[in-house]
Structures are given as C-alpha cells and as structure tokens.
Amino acid sequence: MTTKIKYETVIGLEVHAQVKTKSKIFCNSATEFGQEHNSQVCPVCLGYPGTLPVLNRKVVEYAILAGLALNCEIAKHSKFDRKHYFYPDLPKNIQISQYDMPICKNGHIMINGKKIRINRIHMEEDAGKLVHAGSAGISGASYSLVDYNRTGVPLLEIVSEADISSPEEARFYVEKLRNIVKYLDVCDGNLEEGSLRCDANVSIRPFGQKELGTKVEIKNLNSFKALQRSLEYEVDRQIYEIENGGKIIQETRLWKDDQGITLSMRTKEESHDYRYFPEPDLPILEIDAEWVHKIRETLPELPDEKRLRYIEKTGLSEYDASVIVDSIETAKFFDDALKLTNNAKSAANWLMGDITAYLKENKLNLNDIKLTPESLVEMIDLIDKGTISNAIAKKIIVSLMEKGGSAQKIVEEQGLTVISDEGQILEAVKKVIKENPGEVEKYKSGKTQVIGFFVGQIMKETKGKANPAVINKLFKEEMEK
Amino acid sequence: MITVKEVEHAAKLARLELCEEEKEKYTEQFSKILDYFNQLKEVNTEDVEPMAHVFPVKNVFRDDKAEVSSIRTEILKNAPLEEDGFFKVPKI
Numbered sequence A: 001m002t003t004k005i006k007y008e009t010v011i012g013l014e015v016h017a018q019v020k021t022k023s024k025i026f027c028n029s030a031t032e033f034g035q036e037h038n039s040q041v042c043p044v045c046l047g048y049p050g051t052l053p054v055l056n057r058k059v060v061e062y063a064i065l066a067g068l069a070l071n072c073e074i075a076k077h078s079k080f081d082r083k084h085y086f087y088p089d090l091p092k093n094i095q096i097s098q099y100d101m102p103i104c105k106n107g108h109i110m111i112n113g114k115k116i117r118i119n120r121i122h123m124e125e126d127a128g129k130l131v132h133a134g135s136a137g138i139s140g141a142s143y144s145l146v147d148y149n150r151t152g153v154p155l156l157e158i159v160s161e162a163d164i165s166s167p168e169e170a171r172f173y174v175e176k177l178r179n180i181v182k183y184l185d186v187c188d189g190n191l192e193e194g195s196l197r198c199d200a201n202v203s204i205r206p207f208g209q210k211e212l213g214t215k216v217e218i219k220n221l222n223s224f225k226a227l228q229r230s231l232e233y234e235v236d237r238q239i240y241e242i243e244n245g246g247k248i249i250q251e252t253r254l255w256k257d258d259q260g261i262t263l264s265m266r267t268k269e270e271s272h273d274y275r276y277f278p279e280p281d282l283p284i285l286e287i288d289a290e291w292v293h294k295i296r297e298t299l300p301e302l303p304d305e306k307r308l309r310y311i312e313k314t315g316l317s318e319y320d321a322s323v324i325v326d327s328i329e330t331a332k333f334f335d336d337a338l339k340l341t342n343n344a345k346s347a348a349n350w351l352m353g354d355i356t357a358y359l360k361e362n363k364l365n366l367n368d369i370k371l372t373p374e375s376l377v378e379m380i381d382l383i384d385k386g387t388i389s390n391a392i393a394k395k396i397i398v399s400l401m402e403k404g405g406s407a408q409k410i411v412e413e414q415g416l417t418v419i420s421d422e423g424q425i426l427e428a429v430k431k432v433i434k435e436n437p438g439e440v441e442k443y444k445s446g447k448t449q450v451i452g453f454f455v456g457q458i459m460k461e462t463k464g465k466a467n468p469a470v471i472n473k474l475f476k477e478e479m480e481k
Numbered sequence B: 001m002i003t004v005k006e007v008e009h010a011a012k013l014a015r016l017e018l019c020e021e022e023k024e025k026y027t028e029q030f031s032k033i034l035d036y037f038n039q040l041k042e043v044n045t046e047d048v049e050p051m052a053h054v055f056p057v058k059n060v061f062r063d064d065k066a067e068v069s070s071i072r073t074e075i076l077k078n079a080p081l082e083e084d085g086f087f088k089v090p091k092i
C-alpha cells in the first residue's frame, strides 16, 4: 500500500523571445518571418571564414528595456561568449550567447500577489530551422533540410528561478511575460509561430523536504495550453514513477501534443559540455547609468500600472480592468476611446462583450476590423442621449466592425432613431396585447413577470426602435384599463 | 596533469578522431600548456580588474538596418547537397 504523501511541484521556465529588430543581431541580414528559405542570409550569419560579427545596438537597448520592465539590475559590464555544439542548424558550430556576464540579473514579476524571481536575461543569436523530410526515393533514406533565415535573429533568453509551484502558475507567468514584451514592443509574442518559445524544468518533492527532486526539462511547448498540460502530465508521471519504486532521471522530454504525453528524447551526448569561452570577435559592453536612464524614459505604461489606472481613475471593476489590459490591442483601443468619452464603463462593456464575441467567432484581431475608437464612442453617445436603443446599437456595432463608417450616418440612413412618440408605440402595444390573450391572463392573475415577454414582442413590432420606458408605461396603463 | 582520457573526451566533443600516437602527443602538450597557466596564476593580481578582451575597445555597434541579400544561389553552390533552395543534411 502506498502511503499518501503530498508532493510539492517545483517549476522553472526559460523563455526565448525573438526581438523585433529589422536586421539580425550581428549582421544586416533581414529578420522578416515567412520569407523564401535561405533568402535572408549573408557570409556573417553563415559563419564564413574571415567574417566578423558587429552587434546591433537596438538589441542591447531592447534587452535593457525588457530588464527594466522585469525589475532587473542592468549590468555595468557585459560580454558575449561562445557556446559550442554541433548541429546542422548552427552553421558556425558555435552560438554566440552570454554565459557569466548577462546583461540583466535579479529581476522579478508578480503573479497573483506572489513574487516569481527572474534569474537573468541574456542576448543570443537564434539557430536555423530544420525541416525533416520523409523517406525519399527507392532507398527510403530520410534526411533533413535546413533554412538559415532564422540564424542570427536576436533572442532574449529570460530565465526564471524555480519559484513556480503549479502548472497553472507557469501558464500565468508566461502569459504575463508575453504581455509585457508585447507592451514593450520588444517581441510580438506569438507562441504558435515561435517568436516566443518556452522550455520548462520541473521536479517534485515531498512537502517539507528541503533538497530539490531530480528535474526534467520539457521542450516543444508551442501554446499556453501545451505548457500547462505538459506540466500536469509530467507531474503526474513523476509521482507515479516515485510511488511505484521508479527513479526520475535528469533528461529532456519532448511534449507530444496530439498524444498528450511527454517522451524521453535521446540524450544528446555530452549535451551540457558547451565549453563556453569569451567571444574574441566582440568587444565588451559598458553600460553607463546615463544610457540606462535614457532607456528608462521610454518605458511605456505596463499592464499592472494600466490596470491600476483603470480601476482608480476610470472606475472599472478589477475584473474588467484585467480583461482589458490582457490584450495590448484592446488596451490601446480603450485608451483612445477614453480620450473621447467619459462613459468608460460602456466602452469597456462593448469591447468585452459584443466586440470580443464577434472577433472570437470570426477569428479576427481588433486591428483587422473597421471599427475605430471614434465610431464606437459616437455610438455610445447616441445611446446615452437616448437617440438609439441598446437593441439597435447591437446591430449598428456589427455594421461598424464589418463596414466601418459612422454610427450617426447609419442611424440617419436607416431611420433607426428611438421612437418615443406614444401614439406610434401605443399602436404596437395594443396589437401585441390583442395577439396574446393567454399571456394577458397570466399578467392579470398576478404573474407580472410576463411583462418581459410583452416588452420583447413590442420591441420586435417596432424593430427595436421603441423607447423601453415608454413601452413599460403604456403597457401598464393598458393593463389597468 | 591531463590524462589520455581527458584528451579523448575533448577530441570527441570537437569531432576529431585521434590515433594513439596523437593522443599521447596531445596529452603531453596540453599538460605543458596548463603548467604554463599555473605559472601565470602565481602572479599577484589583487588590484587588477578582470579583463574579457585584449583590446581597449568597447561598445562597438551597428545601426539596425537590414540589407537585401541576393547571394542565395551563390551560397547554395557551397552546399555539399542542396534541395529546393535548402541545405540538405543527414537526418537528425
């Protein structure tokens, strides 16, 4: 019989963020995604003899910016090192990275009130991309194809301490990190396309035990769901191993998304013997306080600050504020709308309600549709002035998203103004009453909640244009007759 | 002192195949190099700042400007094997 031991999960994450520069980190080859393979390469990134790397200043500035946003210390002296390994995606057989003098150290971010420490951020170059060809020809021989467009694209590697204690928290951490680098415009944060990549180290130990358990590295996590699911699987697997007399081996495991399992990768021989040494082709970096200060001045408002501002200054609920800051596109749109209206609550509701639903249904982004902050605010004003009903607005918003234009114009062209004229509405009220004698009975016998049914029917009759207050009043008057 | 085993390990990492004679020769040479470093270690460096680079240069940068490359065909000429504009390598 197994004793019921409670286990504690210990997770550390390494996140690689592709930096949004126009050119690569050490040469002027372009970095654009999705171009024809091997079309964005040059002798430097292909490691031709006699070429020399020259550092892209923008990469350093972005690294410092990210470091400041993640509460890191910025190094006064920093350098690059060579990391040695042989793999066809690495034409130089070395990767220029940073070993013992990374540009940023000792940062942290807060996840639901808990501090997750960041050990370091360093700069390095990305490797090429391998395309695995299937069996070819009569021989059935398989081979790989290499595209070096990605070779030398700048990366920031952000390494957390093992402070994360659940798969869900790991997902929150990466979501927050992604949001921050997107706010900084340092990285576009696309896990599916690989501009943000994540490797996880996970181990378990009985509660109260001081020393850490043997850790396992998980790779191939290209969605938030994959990150959380793979960690959940791996924690269960490790507990099962231990409780059944097995042992955890320190290894790298690959997440198989379609099967929902992790599989042991053939251990790369001597994989951790990278023989780092200082990169002799790149001089050292000296980062003075003035430079850091200049970059600090360019720090944009970050998600946490924005959320607080929405709560304190515009009166949004904590939940609404969190939903809006979770997407930089939504937050930008909302901020622009705030400059034009005082009805923040209404703008937030439309954004989180009808607009988000429409975007989800059509798999679109806020930037893909024709709605502008101006047209949204114009529509909100029309509702607030009583010119249009909410029901009509729900139709107008779709038109604004699909075709653009002005809410005022749509109202004028289609005659959608609210009818408050009692005579006109009374006609509809009488008609609906006449057509539904059964419901009228119910109302008269005290089931006054059927009023909702009547208001709905009368709205329908007036194509959503009747003023609901007037409907209510007229209906009650009719019932009392 | 360096052992033959360590030389074999270093050779393996560098993807070098060494014959017995070479192994012995390199074991001896490596040991001599390390002895020399040990000699350097004797120097008093208490007030000397650590140095990562021999030249007194720092902060050499380029601007973030991309140039269109048109050397794809030329570069692929140097590939031992090529397919559809890719470099072709043994299966990983």
Ligand SMILES: [Zn+2]
Binding pocket: A024, A027, A028, A029, A040, A041, A042, A043, A044, A045, A046, A152
């Ligand atoms: Zn290049």
